[in-house]
Amino acid sequence: MILIGERINAGFKDIANAIRMKDPAPVKRWAIAQTEAGAAYLDVNIGAASRDPQDMAWLVRTIQNTVSTRLSIDSTNVEVIEAGLDAIDERGVLINSTTADAGKLDQLIPLAVKHNAMLLGLAMDDRGSPQDVDRRVENGATVFMAAVEAGIPPDRIILDPILMPIKFMQEQVPHVLETIEQFTHLSDPSPHISVGVSNVGTKAAEKGRIIRTFLVMAMAKGLDTVICNVCDDELIAAVATAELMLNREIYTDSYIRAFLMRQAV
């Protein structure tokens, strides 16, 4: 399972303040905590706190001075992504994200090729968020085909079926599960499949349980990547247990410890 740590995001107040004040401390703290918790990538998002691409570059440099973990450059703004990519050193990087929108694909695919980056594609287009399985699969396939045609191999492509809060869009959750399964049939080997799993619990009273349960169900459908709170021990334990159930990890009594060792590779 590829774990992407969600915490360095200006949607969180401490990170928004850190960007505003150029205070590296909270950024470094979360870079270390998420790396120690097993994150393979750290998501980096300046959100609504800033529109200045140089703020993304500052975050990237601050993290790079602290840990060697790979980064996920997260923005809806191509200029912000480009600033992040330009600031990055030799480590692995992930572009988060493109959509199936031709304008986006035309800009981000060449950037992924140029920086040898993995590319995460959201299953949405200029018509907005999809409301059914077919639209999701169609958008995912559009991103996948465009990336493959540009020479990006399937195992460097991550598709995201767009997970919505169960509290507000309950009927969409089974659509996401079904889409995950359909994405696995796109190619052999299949592209990676990811969700921002915290979305499913937004505003819900039983947020933790909802997120954990969804994640385990999604893994059974073929999800192999997740953007999540990697510091949530119960969530990570659920992932480790699901890996056992899928026979991807050899059982031992200390399987959670073994899972964390593997993540640290």
Next chain:
Amino acid sequence: MTIDIPNVRTSWPHEINAITLGATPAEGGTRTSTVTVGGGTTLPFCQFEGSIPNRPVVAIEVWDIPPQTWPDTVYNPFADVADDPAAWAKKAVEAFGADMICLRLKGCDPTHGNRSPEQAATTARQVADAVGVPLIIWGCGNDEKDNALFPVVSEALSGENCLLGTITEDNYQSLTTVAAAYGHKLIAESPVDINIAKQVNILALDAGFPEEQLVIFPSSGALGYGLEYVYSIMERLRIAGLKGDRAVAMPILCDIGTDVWSTREANAPVSGWGDAKIRGPLWEASTAQAYLLAGADMLVMRHPDAVRLTQKTIARLMGGNTR
């Protein structure tokens, strides 16, 4: 008409740990040679798709007491040295080409002579002084006694970078501490059980012992006596290690001689089964060679003919000179 041969090459994301045994004077020991095993990036002998930087090695077994339970076929080559472990080790290296010596402290077993830790240490030192190859020191199998003798033996061999064994799920704390203190490496043993194989490694790691200094001993079964169970466990361990499961990405050791020479097929003078003097070594060599294909990196063996056949096979599978 031409038929395309499908490209079946696989690449694996991770590699098996490499482990070096023995230490030369420059490294703080007195060995004249060292041995490195592991480090492969693919399944055994699949050099067409990955790297197998180190060939498997053969250790010849030496006991600290005359091995009265050994059948004549395997006892006879060592009959002149069976009461002198140092001479036995020297013969194993110089006459029979052992890559390593495995000293088994059988005589320390309370039911086999109950030799003292100090006697064991003296023997171990004498063996170390008689040969230049790296050493495996194998306890008597009685946990309480092994925990008493390893501190003394380890100290006597301090700096020699030996491989000590074995730790098990139920007995690992004492030996991990001792091995770490005197710079030795460890054999992690499990009873033909892949889950326990992984668990013992994790217990050792949790006790602070480095993963790069462990060798897996998944138990061995002789040909006809459960070999296929161990074989499939070794395959699964190796595949999981290459996929990135660091808790099992260790070199694997097989204790061939112990299992083979207790089988009826290797020993019994049954008419129609052929000459036991030939059959026994072939049984040992066949068992060893099956385990090589499953991923064995170190083989502990007894009969010189079996050792020679196995080393020849290793050379051929590594793509080298077949002699």
